[in-house]
Amino acid sequence: MSDTEVAVIGGGVIGLSIAFHLAEAGVETMLLERGALGSGASRATADVVRSYFAGNAVSSALAVRSLDAYRAFPARPGTELPLRQVGYLVLFSEPEQVTAFEADLPAQLDAGVDVGLISVEEAREHNPLIGDLPLLAAAYSPQAYVSDTTAIVTAYAEAAELAGATLRTGCPVTGLDALGGRVFTADDEITADAIVCAAGAWSASLVRCAGVDLPLVEPTEQELLVTDLLPPGTPDIPVTLHAASGLLVRVRGDRLLIGMGYPGPDRAAWRRGVAAQLAVTYPSLAGVALHTAVTGLRDASPDKTAFIGHQPGPPAFLYATGFSGHGLCNAPAAGELVRDLYLGKDPGIDIAALSVGRQRTG
Helix, strand or coil: CCCEEEEEECCCHHHHHHHHHHHHCCCCEEEECCCCCCCCHHHCCCCEEECCCCCCHHHHHHHHHHHHHHHCCCCCCCCCCCCEECCEEEEECCHHHHHHHHHHHHHHHHCCCCCEEECHHHHHHHCCCCCCCCCCEEEEECCEEECCHHHHHHHHHHHHHHCCCEEECCCCEEEEECCCCEEEECCCEEEEEEEEECCHHHHHHHHHHCCCCCCCEEEEEEEEEEECCCCCCCCCCCEEEECCCCEEEEEECCEEEEEECCCCCCHHHHHHHHHHHHHHHCHHHCCCCEEEEEEEEEEECCCCCCEEEEECCCCEEEEEECCCCCHHHHHHHHHHHHHHHHHCCCCCCCHHHCCCCHHHHC
16 A cells, blocks of 8 residues: 555645645645755745746746636635735837737737737836836736745645645655655655656656656756845836846835846856846946845756646656746646646646657757
8 A cells, every 4th residue: 555645746836736736636645845845946936926928828828827726725714825916017129029029929818818018108107217228118917916935835835734735844855766656765765656746956867767858957046136225215116027138126125126047157247247237227226235135946948838747657657847937927737737637637728738748858
């Protein structure tokens, strides 16, 4: 007899969503997390839930589905998941960016995303901090919210346990035998009818053990910065991306939270680049001090779309990884899809777009 019906490896927002949805469906579920819940990529997010992912209608469709689930999430009685609507603004400074947006728009609308092209004047109305940039247009989606990833992780953990899932923290997985349905930890061995890999940046070796060839990109370290206190009267603004530079900003309390790509080996040079771009894009913030807000490893796929798939058993092996920074926005849908794949139900989308295949590996 197995120790559990399904063993879920990874206790970030993806793994917790999977554990919740499986347990809610009556599946005996055990989740294994190497550290504390939410201590991986879930710790290094901008706390933004949005539905528009440029050029990636598959992730957008998952995000639209997830946003509906977040709104309806069964949080503790008398509480709701924190979702403050702020909108998402993308600034275009090159003709190719506008052309690419227009070509992508039909697929985004088909995915259920509320997004459209707006003028530079309208963009500055949404975000008065924008300086005298040579902009051509902007994309605006009202479906973007500031949330609290820690609160979401906690809510999913509580809901999963309430539904009957067992959550084991401080339990690093050292290997697995997918054919035998065995998961090896530092302290013991667990047998399961199915294994789910949702281990984020630590997924590559685990899926290889299961004989699944996922072309996962080497994990990258994310760093988000935060400013000193903003000047009094600084307006609230949408989450705003300057498409050409990758500068992403949002208001967090009385400060600005900032991201711009990945630091790489020369962190000091990266920070200087962020400060320079911030001064150009938002002149009123020129010279403001920047500090590390959070760092963390992020898993990635070549096309920045998650890998979600099922290798039937028994024992079965399922995976949900490679979210490339979209995990918080995709987590509820990912949990639903893994549940449906395991139970043999129609997931409601073309799962081939997410599973590993020649179209994903090139």
